[in-house]
Amino acid sequence: MEYSFDWGTLARGWPYLAQGMAMTLFLVAVAMVAGILLGTLLAIARVFGPKPVQVATAGYVNLFRSVPLILTIFWFYFLLPPVLRMATGDPNLTVGGIYSAIAAFTLAESAYYCEIMRAGIGSVRNGQMHAALALGLTRWSALRYVVLPQAFRNMTPSLINQTVALLKDTSLVYVISLNDFLGAATRLAQRDGRLVEMYLFVAAVYLGLCSLGVWLVNFLQKRRTQAGVRSFS
């Protein structure tokens, strides 16, 4: 091994890297919150909706789950601007890469979160819904106050796992040259000719962040088994 390491580029470039990390975390936060909200609505529609709605949501979920995320990002990056131009009639309209990425991740992740929430709703016993309706709750408040809280509780580990996957997937915005953590690191590394140190550092940071998520999942599952509740993930 004759490579001589020089970690100075990290020390000099950390403000730029921090900006990249902020962008990554921003993408994760937005896609997680919007994705879980939309995914939960989709799951409700898929379980309780009328037949045509069930078929439509199933189609939506299968579409997003069967194409690579990179292709989804390309759809929104290359196809969203012309669609919006046609819709608004404004020929000069542009969509920033960040908005394309947010749209792509929110919609794609909502398909994955939908499957998790559907399993979560399925893990709540039938009797709970019947009892809530018998007590005079409307269908909506039975969902809101009885079924969904239990579904969320049962599915917390899976939701965290999916969010860890989302954190890893946000690195794919590299393909549209967005300045996320990996993008910032790449630019810095190419400027200084220090790809080796930079990519090893990037891998270590992602490993640390994802390990936090894994540790949290293990902690929650251990606590649940101790409490004697069957774990569902």
Place this chain on the structure above:
Amino acid sequence: MNYSWDWFVFFRQSVTGEGYYWQMLLRGLGWTVLLSLCSWVLALGIGTVAGVARTVPNRTARIVSGVYVHCFRNTPLLVQLFIWYFVVPELLPASWGDAIKQMNPLWNQFLTVLVALTLYSAAKAAEQVRAGIESVPRGQVHAAMALGLRAAALYRHVILPQAFRIVLPPMTSDFLNVFKNSAVALTIGLMELTGESRQLSEFSSQPFEAFVAATVIYMVVTYAVILLMRHIESRSRVPGLLGA
């Protein structure tokens, strides 16, 4: 502003002289299928070894495979790919690194993606195999040991045949993930299906047709795999288990 749809674009010659546009998509699909099949077969092998190693009594084997699985599951595939492509050749002995850099670029790209995708997918497969092994009732292990089977025979004849049949359904979605993940190849210049569809959209200025075609191809292949696996699953179901 109006978009003029032209579905016959696929039957026109590429402006860069690479043949017809449909040939570009077909070539891309070829790379995608080749990559995902090769890495899935290799990943199954490595994943089985790593998954078994996590359950054996030997402490060193458990720790090594545990560290491998943790590290490769918890870093982005794209970062791993860049490490294999940009970092590893620098850290190898100079003669090896030079040999890699002087390779035919296409082979270099293909082998790099193959290594990255295989090791990433093998870590996931290892987790499935481990879960399958742990779902085999302990009584069977004790019974096999009481009958005088050694560790190798125990895994070979009792645990693994059942474990594989139990984890077949999750393995299907793992394979589909490999198939989708192979799209990262375009970041180092290997033009698989997603990469070719982007090129097609740029060369022909018909982005909608290009991306719709790629989407349809991905969905068709995914659906075909699901149908095939559903058939295999129904044939290999372990009798007496619910939904397994």
